[in-house]
Amino acid sequence: MKKILMFALGALLLSPAVADLFSEQDLNTARELRERALARDGGFDVVADLTTRIGPRMAGTEADARAVAWAESLLNETGFDRVWLQPVTFPTWHRKLERAVVTAPVEFDMVTLALGFSPATPQGGIEAEVVMFDTLADLEAADRSQVEGRIVFIRNRMEAARDGSGYGPAVQARSIGARVAAQKGGSALMIRSIGTSRNRFAHTGTQRFDADTRALPAVAISNPDADRLERLIDMGEPVRALVEVDAEFVEAYTSHNVIAEITGAKYPEQIVALGAHLDSWDVGTGALDDGAGIAIITEAGRLILDLDRRPDRSIHIIYFAAEEIGLWGGRVWAEENADNFHNIQVGAESDFGAGPIYEIAARVSDEAWPVIEAIQNELAPLGIALGGRRAMGGPDFIPSAPFGMAAVDLRQDGTTYFDYHHTENDTLDKIDPEELAQNAAAYAVFAWLAAQSPVSFGSGERLLADEAARNSE
């Protein structure tokens, strides 16, 4: 925590104009929340219990239902003012089997995972020559004759970065690789795992949400296996492989968003929405993705519940359903609030592991921006700087963006996040309780002050108008 305390000095330089936005009492409460949060473990007990008792909880599985029951029970026992379920119906997919084997010129098994929504191969798999491309763009540029009848291997490697910016470019091979390979007559897609681990784990994840993309069996192989395959191909002899996938599609499963409320004392209809997603991939125990987020927002809620007063606005703790396979919980939440966004003060989701938060960015109206600056002043002792005015609020709030929802990003250091994300290795030991506490402190302070803000953050027409005006300047 030393590093965090070094920033405390900065907070003392708070300008009077900014400070005046909040009452002294509200600021004192924010500081009390921050200090109490840092003295605790950030909700580590919550993610420990979730990953121990429930473990992986892929949307649409029996464990999904157990997780929802666990969540409802936890939130009720915690003493929120109100807890309810919001039904979410979605198509899903269950992995049964996957194999990727090099069959010539030597034979070896590779560590592999089918990509989400991969169709099954014929039983026994598809065996063909492998054609390797450096990137998706190279596959896109290739002649059909290079691809037809072959297993396409895309070897591009994701780069680690604090803000996770290596993911976007690299993940394209996963998102639409199968569609492109199918268009050129390829027989299966095999990609280097999207992730930064050098350990022998494959990385799963969805493909883009259209049926075309799901036309071809698609698997990811672990980085060390991709290295070996590359070396073998570089030796010059033709390399053949076998890909086998078996999987089951489920067209309509109903799970639930689980929502808990701290009812606002003055404006109960106005909502500060803190989100995380309850579902996980079916490998690992979903500790970083997104058990950590569940812990952080729950702990923030508990800290505020423990105060001897209620916030002015309501605070919602939302465990979203089925994020991993298509943001389904976020879509339902946005639709349910379609006529209510003027009452959504702000949305912020924690879904980037358990690394410390280094920056707050916000999409709010011009009028509300000084409030964000004032909030950042209270976050500065946690080592959190002021970011810019672009924010999405997290994946489950993407479907709310077209409604002009105000959004805050509490940006976490994700340098090692993609070492574990979507792999069998996403387990509790990867979470540092001290870093988790920093996150919970930030969410508690942010949620409290957003609820006490003298102004609306401008969700809806005002925000959209402000942005249009800024863009036309």
Place this chain on the structure above:
Amino acid sequence: MKKILMFALGALLLSPAVADLFSEQDLNTARELRERALARDGGFDVVADLTTRIGPRMAGTEADARAVAWAESLLNETGFDRVWLQPVTFPTWHRKLERAVVTAPVEFDMVTLALGFSPATPQGGIEAEVVMFDTLADLEAADRSQVEGRIVFIRNRMEAARDGSGYGPAVQARSIGARVAAQKGGSALMIRSIGTSRNRFAHTGTQRFDADTRALPAVAISNPDADRLERLIDMGEPVRALVEVDAEFVEAYTSHNVIAEITGAKYPEQIVALGAHLDSWDVGTGALDDGAGIAIITEAGRLILDLDRRPDRSIHIIYFAAEEIGLWGGRVWAEENADNFHNIQVGAESDFGAGPIYEIAARVSDEAWPVIEAIQNELAPLGIALGGRRAMGGPDFIPSAPFGMAAVDLRQDGTTYFDYHHTENDTLDKIDPEELAQNAAAYAVFAWLAAQSPVSFGSGERLLADEAARNSE
């Protein structure tokens, strides 16, 4: 390599008495070997080829035979003066299936590997309550009533250390845990993986070489799975698990030590023996254990072969067979040399990964110790300090110790070695070619000077007599 060059100053302080042990020409050759080695990649091509083309090569498998053919071909093509095979016959064991599942109060699969020589369970496995012990000693102290009919779980955790000293104490649970559990009526043994990785890999390895130890089905679970099991047990409800193993015993398989010789110009019958083992466990590709050793000693041999002169004594590059499952290649080599140890100048095996060497220790006669000091002077620019007078030469030379064989340990930094050792994650990407080159430089310098030594290192009666005299002082 900057760190290494900083040590060069130390070498300039070389005392004249020590320097005089070798001719100026021999010292110049040693320095030339060192510099040429550092300009190359330590034999990375060798371990890359071995791990790419052959991969895992468990003693007694089809891949073992392919590895022997690969080795014979490589050593012949390299231009050694003589290459031959030494038959090694041993009992072995092949893994077919292993499962470890917690069945109550919640159900989850754990990442697991059967321990070497585990017997099979009945089909469908053994399901029983789990009893947890902190250490093997606690199991040894337990009443039969605590253990009988239960699955024994030992949770002790290995500590990382530069010299690998955490392995010895921790591995006891693997070596004899099944025997102790069987004596108390336990139904299966489950241990926390012996290894320092927090990643989700199980760690296999042999149990002690007696039939009693192999009486009970025995598996290791990955560290994150062991953590989860511990947490579940600590929650207080009875925990039940299922352990299933299927495996095949093979009583007599014959593989081969593969030996290459650089024939000595003056004393061809006298041998500097450099060893590594060719076999690996059946998981991973045996890159660190012990493809790295194969690369290092092969590169050392190549560097010496490239000189325009032959060493005085012969140098043998020995790829030992079946080390992992009982030092079988080392046993045969010792027996074959039973009447010849007076001609074995020294033995040194590289079998601790690819970390840099930090120290030379030697078990040599009193007369030869100044030669070791002189050799260390030439190793100092590589960052290698002088260690003590206890050395074993590496696992495959343990069977030669009773014959009084002189042995040298070129001790490697093994801080991260047990993150990968005996797991699926022992792959080529874990090897740093620059560190490999430092190793090859050290082996080349050491082997060259040992071959040019003005005195015998004292293998046999003299060494045993010297040690007896020192011990009685």
